[in-house]
Amino acid sequence: AVGLCFGAVLLAGVALEGHGGRRTEALGAVDCLTPPCVVNGQTVSPHISFHYSQEVQAFPHPLTQKAVDKAEEGDTLAQDDQDLSIKHKGQISRVKRITKRTREESTAQLEKSRVALWKTVGQLRARLADYRRRLVKAKANMMARDNYLSARVESLQTALGRAKVALTRRLGYIKVHSAVVSHMEGPPGKDGQDGKPGPR
Numbered sequence: 001a002v003g004l005c006f007g008a009v010l011l012a013g014v015a016l017e018g019h020g021g022r023r024t025e026a027l028g029a030v031d032c033l034t035p036p037c038v039v040n041g042q043t044v045s046p047h048i049s050f051h052y053s054q055e056v057q058a059f060p061h062p063l064t065q066k067a068v069d070k071a072e073e074g075d076t077l078a079q080d081d082q083d084l085s086i087k088h089k090g091q092i093s094r095v096k097r098i099t100k101r102t103r104e105e106s107t108a109q110l111e112k113s114r115v116a117l118w119k120t121v122g123q124l125r126a127r128l129a130d131y132r133r134r135l136v137k138a139k140a141n142m143m144a145r146d147n148y149l150s151a152r153v154e155s156l157q158t159a160l161g162r163a164k165v166a167l168t169r170r171l172g173y174i175k176v177h178s179a180v181v182s183h184m185e186g187p188p189g190k191d192g193q194d195g196k197p198g199p200r
Helices: 064-087 089-182
Strands: 012-016 023-029 036-039 043-044
Touching: 064 089
Parallel strands: none
Antiparallel strands: 012 023, 036 043
8 A cells, every 4th residue: 555645636546445345446536645535425445556567647746846847947047047157258257357457446546546635735734834934934023023113213212302302402502692692792893895886
């Protein structure tokens, strides 16, 4: 006896056991493959006999057939994909080479850009430091010039004050001397020369 686990209906030669103990061979439809089984309206044990000369036709389970079909379809797709990969292998290699070269060029350009950027930053820092030094120097010069001008103005004001005082003293001396001279009496003066005749 062979116990099968398929839920499909199989056609096979079944030995029917009747109530009288006799066996009859019948070709019927087995409704189920686990006891109890019903063949032609009678409940019988699922006793299936196979002979070497008997032709057995396989009826696979629908899910099994579906799985086989899916597997064959997947194998076909995989084969097509493999053929397509082989066909486009040169293009894929070319794309990989181009991608690698582009990545290397981009890395080199990025490195150059980074070096140039830091170089520019260094130049800007040097210029700012130079401008700062010039500004400090100009400020120091302006402060020194302001101090010099302030000293010169102060010196000029002092000199002007002194000159004013000296001039005031001189004028006072002249006034006093003039007053003294105006009250002095001296000897008579000498006669002068005759004048020239006037116009006619």
